[in-house]
Amino acid sequence: MDIELVAEGFEFPEGPIAMADGSIILTEIAGQRLTRVTPDGKKETVAETGGGPNGAAIGPDGKIWVTNNGGSFQFHEVQGLLIPGPTPPSHTGGMIQKVDIKSGKVETVYDACEGRRLIGPNDIVFDKNGGFWFSDHGCSTPEGRKFGGVYYATADGKSITRQRDGLISPNGIGLSPDEKTVYVADTQLGRLWGFDVSGVGQLAEGPPFQPGRVVCNLPGYQLLDSLAVEAGGKVCVATIINGGVTAFDEDGTTEHYPFPDILCTNIVFGGDDMRTAWITASGTGKLYKAKWPRPGLKLNFNA
16 A cells, blocks of 8 residues: 655644545644644644544534543653653543634533543544544553543533443444444454444443444454544554554454554545545654545545
């Protein structure tokens, strides 16, 4: 696969959005901001979010919705790579924000569910009804891990529900083309989950003793990050350690596409034929693009 370096010098880039004008807007977790990258590689700040902006998506209102982990990582350099480390003692939780693209105004829409503070919101996807699914990655503590979960919320700011709780480290989240399945990548387990959707914003009960269907567990030590879904249903998950993108089929078969960073964190599809893929290489702070072998799934909203 031929890959092209689009831009570099980012502070742990994530959450890329393929905009209608051909630019990419992405988050910089360590930089605490949203950045626009034009097709010629020029960069401009869209908004300063504070905390740790992670996932991002265009909502039905044309604004950028951000899953902000609240600064749940301490970043440090290891062998020239920027690495997310333990959660700092100052961390109190994360939030869901929305950002006006033109003005850069940032609003917090949700920071709790049923009286319990969100821990580390991570990734987000809007369904055709205009509501959104998001993952909460949890965080580390000196005593152990605070587990994460899967949530559904409405864009009017009036409803948020926890659909799965007690997950180890849920990260990437996406919808199948028919929106009957929510896919969630668990970082630490190297596992792709499939959760059946029973109604708008509702997940069906999982099999006995497990929260959902296991699509696949990667062998060895491979960590999973954020994801995008292809038009044909394959789930493409950015893969850490085995740096690149792993495409999963529902039957559990996989194929891997390497990229030059062991900390590949996200992929998004765009272009006229939806076959241009942009990949965030977070350890080295770079954004790449490549011609994907198959078209990606067009998201429900764009701007």
